[in-house]
Structure formats: C-alpha cells, structure tokens
Amino acid sequence: MIQFKKVSKTYKYNFWDKKITALKELTLTIEKGEVFGFLGPNGAGKSTAIKLLMDFIRPSSGMILIDGIDSKEPQARRLLGYLPENPYFYDQLTPKDLLSFGAKASGVKPKDAKKRISYLLKKLELEHVSKRRLRQFSKGMLQRVGLALSLVHDPQVVVLDEPMSGLDPLGRTLVSKLILELKERGKTVFFSSHILSDIERLCDRIAIIHKGELRFLGYIKNVISKYNEQEQDISLPPKETTSYKRILSPVEKLFIEVINQ
Amino acid sequence: MKSKYLKSLLIILFISFLIALHIKEVASIYTKRCHKNNQIGLILPNSFIKITSFGFKGLRSDILYLNAVNFLMSFDQISDLKEKDWHWFYRLIDASTYLDPYFQDPLFLANAMIWPSKCYNTTISILKRGAKFRSWDWRFPFFVGFDYFYFLKDYKNGTKWLLIASKKRHSPSILLVSLASALTTRAGQLSMGITILKNQIAHTKNKKLKKAYKKRLRCLENLVILERAIAKYKKLFGHYPSKISQLLNSHILKKLPHDPFGAIYKITPKGHVKRIILKKIKNKT
Amino acid sequence: MLYRILSLQNITFKEGIKDKSILAIFFIAILTFIAIIIFPNLFARDIGKVCIDVALSSITLLGLILIFFTCSSILSKDVDKKTIYIVLARPFSRAEYIIGKYLGFLSLEVFVITIISVLSTVGVFICYHYNIHYFPKHFSFYEYLLAILMIIEMLAILIALLLFFSSLTTQGFTATILTLASYIIGSSLNDVLDTISNSSDSIKINKGIIYVINLVKYIFPNLSLFDFKLEVAHGVKISSQNITTAFLYGIIYILLLISLSCLLYKRKEFP
Ligand SMILES: Nc1ncnc2c1ncn2[C@@H]1O[C@H](COP(=O)(O)OP(=O)(O)OP(=O)(O)O)[C@@H](O)[C@H]1O
Ligand SMILES: [Mg+2]
Numbered sequence: 183m184i185q186f187k188k189v190s191k192t193y194k195y196n197f198w199d200k201k202i203t204a205l206k207e208l209t210l211t212i213e214k215g216e217v218f219g220f221l222g223p224n225g226a227g228k229s230t231a232i233k234l235l236m237d238f239i240r241p242s243s244g245m246i247l248i249d250g251i252d253s254k255e256p257q258a259r260r261l262l263g264y265l266p267e268n269p270y271f272y273d274q275l276t277p278k279d280l281l282s283f284g285a286k287a288s289g290v291k292p293k294d295a296k297k298r299i300s301y302l303l304k305k306l307e308l309e310h311v312s313k314r315r316l317r318q319f320s321k322g323m324l325q326r327v328g329l330a331l332s333l334v335h336d337p338q339v340v341v342l343d344e345p346m347s348g349l350d351p352l353g354r355t356l357v358s359k360l361i362l363e364l365k366e367r368g369k370t371v372f373f374s375s376h377i378l379s380d381i382e383r384l385c386d387r388i389a390i391i392h393k394g395e396l397r398f399l400g401y402i403k404n405v406i407s408k409y410n411e412q413e414q415d416i417s418l419p420p421k422e423t424t425s426y427k428r429i430l431s432p433v434e435k436l437f438i439e440v441i442n443q
Numbered sequence: 444m445k446s447k448y449l450k451s452l453l454i455i456l457f458i459s460f461l462i463a464l465h466i467k468e469v470a471s472i473y474t475k476r477c478h479k480n481n482q483i484g485l486i487l488p489n490s491f492i493k494i495t496s497f498g499f500k501g502l503r504s505d506i507l508y509l510n511a512v513n514f515l516m517s518f519d520q521i522s523d524l525k526e527k528d529w530h531w532f533y534r535l536i537d538a539s540t541y542l543d544p545y546f547q548d549p550l551f552l553a554n555a556m557i558w559p560s561k562c563y564n565t566t567i568s569i570l571k572r573g574a575k576f577r578s579w580d581w582r583f584p585f586f587v588g589f590d591y592f593y594f595l596k597d598y599k600n601g602t603k604w605l606l607i608a609s610k611k612r613h614s615p616s617i618l619l620v621s622l623a624s625a626l627t628t629r630a631g632q633l634s635m636g637i638t639i640l641k642n643q644i645a646h647t648k649n650k651k652l653k654k655a656y657k658k659r660l661r662c663l664e665n666l667v668i669l670e671r672a673i674a675k676y677k678k679l680f681g682h683y684p685s686k687i688s689q690l691l692n693s694h695i696l697k698k699l700p701h702d703p704f705g706a707i708y709k710i711t712p713k714g715h716v717k718r719i720i721l722k723k724i725k726n727k728t
Numbered sequence: 729m730l731y732r733i734l735s736l737q738n739i740t741f742k743e744g745i746k747d748k749s750i751l752a753i754f755f756i757a758i759l760t761f762i763a764i765i766i767f768p769n770l771f772a773r774d775i776g777k778v779c780i781d782v783a784l785s786s787i788t789l790l791g792l793i794l795i796f797f798t799c800s801s802i803l804s805k806d807v808d809k810k811t812i813y814i815v816l817a818r819p820f821s822r823a824e825y826i827i828g829k830y831l832g833f834l835s836l837e838v839f840v841i842t843i844i845s846v847l848s849t850v851g852v853f854i855c856y857h858y859n860i861h862y863f864p865k866h867f868s869f870y871e872y873l874l875a876i877l878m879i880i881e882m883l884a885i886l887i888a889l890l891l892f893f894s895s896l897t898t899q900g901f902t903a904t905i906l907t908l909a910s911y912i913i914g915s916s917l918n919d920v921l922d923t924i925s926n927s928s929d930s931i932k933i934n935k936g937i938i939y940v941i942n943l944v945k946y947i948f949p950n951l952s953l954f955d956f957k958l959e960v961a962h963g964v965k966i967s968s969q970n971i972t973t974a975f976l977y978g979i980i981y982i983l984l985l986i987s988l989s990c991l992l993y994k995r996k997e998f999p
Contacts, residue, residue: 193999230999236817239997256821264817270809272802274746275739280814286735287818315746331814490923498788498915501781501957509770545962547774577962649772 183339183370184212184235189244191230191394204230206394207244212372212387217365219385219402220374221433223441227394228374229267232343235372236264248339260288263337267344269328273317277308277327280316281334288335295334302330306356321348329357340364342373346380358384378433382406388433390440397440406432489541496542504543511535511549512649521559521655529560533569540569544576554586554639555652558659563594574607581611589635633670637663658703665700669708672696684710732820733828740802740832741839749797750840753790757844760786764851768859776863779855780961783848784875788957790844791837791883792911796904799833800890804900812998823990826891830986833887838880845876864963871966875956878971881978882954886911888985889949895992913944914951921945949981 191205204227212218222228233239235246237253246253249261271280278299285295303309306326311319316327325348332340345361346354354377361371361384375381381388382402390398409432430438496503514532518524524532539549550573557566567590574583588604591597640660644653669687672695676684679693687708690696702708744750760782768778806812806829815825852872856863889910893903924938953974959966 233999236813238813238816239999256819256824258819259817260819262817264813266810266813266817268810270805270811271814272739272743272805272811274743279739279742283735283739284814284818286738287732287815287820289731289819332817490919494916494919494923496916496919497912498952498955498957499785500955501777501961502785505771505778505781543777543958543961545958545964546777548771551773652772 183214183249184210184372185247186210186231186235187245187247189231189234189241189246191227191234191239192242204394205234205241208391208394208396210389210396210399212370214370215365215368216386217361217371217384218373219381219388220372220391221376221378221381221388221437222374222391226391228391229343230394231391232264232341232372232374235341236262261338263332263335263340265325265328265332265340265342265345267347269324271316271324271327271331274315276315277303277312277330280327281330284331284334288337290335298334298336299330302333305360306330322350322353325349326353329360333360337369339370339372342371344375345373346375346377354380378431378437382431382433390437392441397443398436402433405436408432409435489538492538493542500542501546504539504546504549507535507539507542508546508549508552511539511552512652515556516649516651521556524559529556529562532556532560533562533565537565537569540572544572547573547577550583550586552652554590555656557590557594559655561594563590566590567595574604579612581608581613584608584611586639589639593636633663633667637667661703665702668696668700673710686710729824732818733824733831736815736820736825736828737831737835740829741835743802744798744832744836745839747798747801749793749801753793753798753840754843756793757786757790757847760790761847761851764848765854768855773862774864775859776856776867777961779852779859779863780867780872781957783852784872784879784957784960787841787844787848787876788879788882791841791879792886794837794840795833795883795886795890796908799836799887800900800904800907802833803829803890803894803903807894807898807900807903807998810998816998822993822996826895826986826990826993830887830891833890834884837883837887841876841880841883864961866963866965867960868963871956871960874966874971875960878954878956878974881975882951885949885951885954885978885981885985888982888989892985892989892992895989895996910948911951914949915955916952917945917948917950918952950977953977 186208189205189208190203193202193204208227208231220228220231230239234241235248235253236259240254248258251258275283281299281302282295285298286292290298300309303312306329308323308326308330311323316324319327325345329342329345332342345357349357358380361373364371365384385402387401388398388405389396492503492507493500511532514528514535515521515524518528533553536549536553540546540553550570553566553569557563560566567587570583570587570590574580574587577583584604585608588601588606588608591601591604595601637660640656640663644656644660669690672690673684675695676690676693679695684690684693687699687710691699699708763786764779764782767782768775771778806815812825815828816822820828849869849872856867886907890903890907893906894900897903897906920941924941953970956966956970958964
C-alpha cells in the first residue's frame with residue numbers, strides 16, 4: 183500500500199547553514215490491511231518520513247508510492263487520513279466547521295458527511311464541545327479533534343504521527359480501540375509512537391529507525407516470541423538490574439538493543 | 444534563520460525612516476503653532492508631503508487646511524500676524540492646495556487673507572492653481588483677475604484673467620467684462636472688494652474669521668462713505684478738501700466714520716485722495 | 729476541484745470573520761461613521777468634499793487593516809504554525825490551495841468592505857441631506873460606488889501580493905512586511921514619477937535614478953491608478969478610460985501574481 187523507495191531527505195535552510203540529513207535511503211513497504219508501528223528515538227526522522235509521505239516536503243532522492251500513485255500527485259492523498267504531530271488548527275473554527283471542511287475537501291457527500299461527523303464526535307467524546315471554538319481547547323482535546331479530522335472521510339490508509347501524545351489513559355484506550363476497529367475493517371494504519379506497550383498491543387509489524395536509518399523491520403509476533411525465549415535463557419543477573427529488567431517488555435528490549443548497536 | 448530577522452529588520456528600519464520623516468513634518472506644524480517665534484520654513488516640500496500621503500491626499504489636504512485655520516486662530520487678532528507668520532500660513536495653504544488642487548476652502552481662505560497679509564504674488568499663484576484645476580469654476584480666475592487689478596495694479600493680467608473667468612460656464616459674463624473697466628476706477632475697486640467680503644462672510648461658519656472679515660468690511664465701507672463725501676465736496680466747491688474735517692464743516696457728513704483699525708483718514712491735495720487713505724490704513728493693519 | 733476550492737474559501741472566510749480584529753474594524757467603522765457626520769462641519773465650504781474624503785479614506789484604511797492584521801495573521805499561522813497541514817493532507821494541489829485561500833481572503837474583504845461601505849454611505853447620505861448646497865454640483869452616488877469598487881480592486885491586488893510574498897519567504901511576518909512596503913511604494917509611485925518629471929527642468933536628477941524608478945514602475949503595482957477619491961469628492965467626471973485601464977491593469981496584475989505564486993508554491997516545502 184505504501185512504498186518508500188530509497189528515500190533520502192536533507193534539510194537545508196540557508197546557504198551557510200549546515201545540512202541535516204534526516205533520512206537516509208529509507209526503503210520500506212507497508213502492506214494493505216496491516217497496522218504498522220514506526221519507532222525511533224527523538225530526532226530519528228519519523229516525522230520527516232511521514233511528512234514526505236504526505237508531500238509536505240519533497241525527498242532529496244528516491245520516491246514514495248501510495249497504492250501505486252506517486253505521493254506528489256494530489257490524487258494519492260485521496261486515500262490518506264493524517265494526524266499531525268502537534269495538531270494546531272484554525273483558532274476560530276468549531277470542531278464541526280473543521281470536520282465538515284475535511285469531509286467536503288475529500289469529496290464526501292454532504293449527507294454522508296453529516297452522519298460521519300456526528301458519529302466521530304460521539305466516538306471521540308467531543309459532542310459537548312462541538313460548538314466551541316478550537317482556541318479554547320486543551321492539547322488532548324485538540325488531539326481528539328485531529329483524530330476525528332483524519333478519519334472523517336473514512337480513508338483507506340490512516341497515517342498518525344504520535345496519536346497517543348497528550349491523551350489521558352481513557353483517551354489512549356479509545357485510540358487503541360479505534361485502531362483495532364480500523365484494522366478489522368481492513369484499513370491500513372501507519373503510526374509512530376513512543377509508547378511501546380501500545381505498539382506491542384496494536385501492531386502487526388514494526389520498523390525502528392535511528393539517525394535516519396532503518397535499523398529494524400519485522401513482525402511483532404516474532405519479536406515477542408524471540409525475547410520471551412531469551413529471557414528464559416538469561417541466567418539471573420544481580421538484584422538491582424533484575425528488578426529493572428523484569429519490567430522491560432520484549433519491544434523495549436529490542437528497542438534498546440537496536441539503538442545501542 | 445538569522446538572515447530572515449536581518450531582512451525584516453532592514454525593512455522595518457526603512458519604513459520607520461519614512462514614518463519618522465512624516466511625523467517630523469506633522470509635528471513641526473504643531474510646534475510652530477505653539478511657538479510662534481520659531482523659524483519659519485520647516486514644512487517639508489510639497490512633493491514630499493504628496494509622496495508620503497500614500498493615497499490619502501484628500502485627507503492630508505483637509506488636515507493641512509485645518510492646521511492653517513488653527514494657526515490663524517492661535518493669534519488673538521489677524522493683525523497680530525508678522526510677515527514670517529504669514530509666510531508660514533501660506534506655506535500650509537500652499538501644501539493643502541497642492542495635495543488637493545480642487546479644494547475650495549484653502550483657496551477662499553488664501554484669497555480672504557490677501558488683504559491683511561499683503562502676500563499678493565503667493566496668493567495669486569495659489570489661486571491660479573485652483574483656477575487651473577477647477578476648470579468649470581469662474582470664481583477663481585475672477586479672484587486672480589481682481590487681485591491683479593486691485594493689489595498689483597497690473598491691468599493687463601487683470602483683464603486677461605477676468606476674460607478667462609467670463610468665458611466659464613455659469614459666470615455672470617457681462618458683469619465680469621464690464622467689471623474689467625470698472626476695476627480701473629477707484630470706486631469700482633472698493634465696491635467690488637465689499638461684494639467679495641460680503642460673500643466671504645456669508646459662507647464662513649468660523650466665528651473668529653467672520654469677525655475679522657466684518658472688521659475689514661467696515662473699514663472698506665468707511666472708505667466708500669468718505670469717498671462719496673469727497674466727491675460731493677468736489678461738486679459743491681470745485682476742489683478737493685485738504686482735510687477730513689472739512690467734510691464735517693461743510694455738512695456733507697454728519698459724523699466722521701471711525702476706523703476699526705484705529706487709522707486716521709487723510710486726503711492728499713492733488714485729488715488722488717483715495718489711494719493715500721487706503722495706504723495709511725493698510726500700513727496700520 | 730471547484731468543490732475543494734470553495735470549501736477552503738469557506739473555512740478561510742469563517743476563520744477571518746470570527747477573528748477579534750474584525751470586531752475592532754467594525755468598532756472603528758462606527759467611529760468613522762460618526763466622523764463622517766461631524767468632521768466636515770469644521771469646514772466652511774467644501775463640506776461634501778471632506779465628507780466623501782473621510783468616507784472613502786476610512787474604507788481604504790479599514791481594508792488595509794483587514795489585510796495587514798486579519799489576512800496576514802491567518803496566512804502566517806498557515807505557514808508558521810502549520811495549519812496548512814490540514815489543507816494539504818487533503819487532495820489539494822498547491823494551486824488549489826492558493827486559489828482557495830485567495831478567494832477566501834477576497835470574500836472576507838468584499839464582505840467587510842460592503843458592510844463598512846453601507847455604514848459610511850448612510851453617513852454620507854445624512855451629511856448630504858443636511859448640506860446639499862455644500863456638495864459639489866456634479867456629485868453622483870454612482871461614481872462614489874465606482875470609487876469603492878476600485879478600492880476593493882486595489883485591496884484585491886494587495887491580497888494577491890501577500891500570497892505571492894508568502895510563497896517567496898518562509899516566515900509569514902516577512903511576507904506581511906514586504907506587502908506593506910509594496911503598498912507604500914505602489915501608492916506613492918505616481919507622485920514620485922510626477923515630482924521627477926516636473927523637477928527635471930529646474931533640478932537635474934541623476935539619469936540612473938530615473939532609470940531605476942522606471943524599472944520600479946513596472947515591477948510594483950501602481951496603486952494610485954485605483955485612487956479616485958479626489959475626483960469623486962469634487963464631482964469631477966471620472967473618465968471611463970481611466971476606469972477601464974485601472975480595472976484591466978488590476979485584473980492582469982492579480983492573475984499574474986496568482987499564477988506566479990501557484991508556480992512557487994508547487995516547489996515550496998512545509999517542514
Ligand atoms: N524543519 C527542519 N529543519 C531542519 N531540520 C529539521 C527540521 N525538522 C526536523 N529536522 C531534523 O530532522 C531530524 C529528524 O527530525 P524528525 O522531526 O523527523 O524526528 P522525529 O523522529 O519525529 O522525532 P520526535 O520523536 O521528537 O518527534 C532531526 O535531526 C531534526 O533536527
Ligand atoms: Mg516527530
């Protein structure tokens with residue numbers, strides 16, 4: 183569904199500023215219907231990859247295909263729903279205004295749009311604030327509005343940049359439920375997150391990038407089984423470390439291992 | 444990142460430079476008004492004011508005119524204005540009419556102030572600007588013509604401009620043409636001056652200005668009374684009186700008119716009395 | 729495509745109309761309404777002229793405030809705070825974004841100017857009613873409306889300039905400053921040229937300067953072409969040739985700017 187083909191990106195502001203290489207020849211394929219987790223430490227290049235996918239920025243080399251369409255074509259974004267890293271919307275609009283814009287712009291019929299909007303508002307528990315201006319919203323509320331906006335046209339592929347950030351525990355379970363629901367309906371979900379327990383619970387497959395390079399790519403099933411086995415092999419370490427190591431989940435172990443390579 | 448700030452900083456500097464120049468010019472009007480003794484001539488050139496009006500010329504012109512009126516009002520009496528004050532005043536009027544050459548108010552004010560200010564040429568050139576732009580209006584070429592006759596004794600130019608005025612639409616053309624000849628005489632000039640002043644008073648709302656105009660009107664009316672009396676005297680005795688008091692003694696006048704500016708009336712022995720009386724009074728004002 | 733553009737126009741309009749600066753603008757509009765009735769009475773004869781001066785100038789000024797505060801803050805937010813993401817995440821091409829945004833600002837401008845114009849026209853009517861004899865003989869409300877339309881066209885050029893500069897710069901603020909600068913240059917351009925051609929006999933001006941100014945004349949929009957305030961205020965007949973020239977010039981300039989910004993936005997990145 184989504185193909186990154188040797189995508190590199192270097193940021194350059196000015197003549198005299200240093201170039202920053204944010205992404206180095208990323209090659210990645212995300213299959214239709216899978217939930218794909220995108221991991222990496224801060225500044226690894228996750229958001230960069232997602233922005234490239236959305237055509238906000240252009241790759242220095244390589245190309246990205248979405249369902250076989252070049253990401254540079256506006257057509258490609260018909261299939262996508264996107265949640266930005268730091269959702270910030272027009273201050274003066276109400277969630278309703280914003281969502282109906284999203285629906286209209288993606289070509290949803292007005293009748294369906296109305297249903298869909300009220301459904302999403304209900305689902306994301308925004309009904310009571312649906313007529314308030316967005317400037318009065320808290321970070322978590324904005325995050326919910328952003329989620330609703332990304333889903334308003336019922337897209338085939340949902341791209342979420344840190345969907346859990348700023349959400350309360352209830353919100354997080356809500357989002358988890360949403361993602362699983364999308365998966366059940368055969369949609370593709372591509373999201374980045376720092377919350378590994380969620381990744382472990384939701385994803386079919388994960389990729390870990392570090393300093394712009396792809397360090398790991400594999401099925402979560404395999405990761406879990408591999409590290410659970412390993413733990414049985416490891417002889418008991420000293421006391422302090424054991425108590426620490428015990429709470430590490432398999433994905434966390436993998437993450438630390440990959441980063442320290 | 445830094446270069447962006449630098450760039451905007453430069454642009455801001457440029458704009459604030461423009462604004463600063465602008466403010467200086469506006470502020471100088473006020474400082475002038477407060478300190479009448481300041482040196483005159485700090486108003487920026489007309490073209491600069493025009494360029495810095497940024498599409499609000501009409502409004503700027505209105506405000507300059509108001510400044511001119513306020514400047515006049517800041518003196519207790521019109522006669523208090525010194526030569527440099529008049530200079531300043533005409534500078535404001537000039538700028539106002541340069542920005543909006545159609546604007547009547549400053550033109551009328553300039554024309555009214557030609558009596559006390561004696562800035563004949565400045566006034567005439569300002570009025571000519573009005574005449575040029577208000578091409579449908581007969582009054583401004585008429586004023587120009589009148590001023591040439593009355594003040595500069597330039598009969599050639601005076602006739603020329605009166606003829607121009609008479610050709611405009613809605614102008615009382617017959618009146619204007621005969622006026623050209625009338626204005627070569629002393630009596631004609633006086634009665635014309637009175638007519639213009641009366642018109643001025645009728646159209647002025649400002650009380651202080653109105654008062655000043657009325658004073659001037661009384662002065663002119665006195666002259667007319669005296670000159671009529673002198674003419675009568677000539678008829679009776681065959682020669683001009685040498686003293687004003689002779690008019691009283693011969694019972695032509697019951698009472699001597701009192702000059703509003705406190706001038707003393709005198710008659711020259713040669714019969715060209717009128718001009719000398721006028722000059723005396725004008726020196727006073 | 730049209731549907732998408734209109735939806736963007738719609739939210740831009742909504743965002744603008746609910747902005748606080750609109751309230752300020754309407755507040756000032758009410759003040760000028762009062763000024764239109766009171767201020768002219770300070771004058772002796774040309775009351776009608778002053779009244780129309782104030783009315784048209786305030787319409788222009790409020791239009792400028794709308795552009796430099798409301799529109800430019802919305803545009804800056806788009807670029808600086810990345811609200812543009814919610815648009816570009818949809819199947820918008822960059823050209824559609826520009827056109828939608830332009831139409832949004834334009835409709836906002838037209839809407840606000842219409843309301844202010846109605847208000848100030850009522851003011852002019854009241855003033856006219858009490859001072860009929862002090863209004864120019866050939867004053868016509870038709871030409872007054874024509875002048876307002878020309879003001880709107882001038883503002884439309886400024887909006888196009890704002891979008892154009894935002895495509896050149898990475899900061900919304902810089903675009904605003906550049907637009908302001910070109911307004912200043914554009915509105916005084918004619919007078920500068922006049923001054924130079926008038927003074928060329930008496931004072932010698934460097935040929936290089938004349939050359940530069942002639943160059944500037946073609947690059948910057950000649951906004952004084954759209955200024956018919958004096959003519960209307962004095963009831964001078966506006967020549968239809970001037971109107972048509974200004975109108976066509978404006979349309980061509982806007983089209984040029986919009987298509988240039990479309991091209992530039994195609995290559996623009998929003999990191
Ligand atoms: N606008 C930009 N200009 C220059 N460099 C940038 C820009 N945005 C990101 N970078 C650089 O690109 C690299 C990757 O940044 P990116 O935002 O993709 O990280 P991330 O993986 O999303 O991190 P986080 O987990 O903190 O969101 C970083 O080194 C960052 O410094
Ligand atoms: Mg990120």
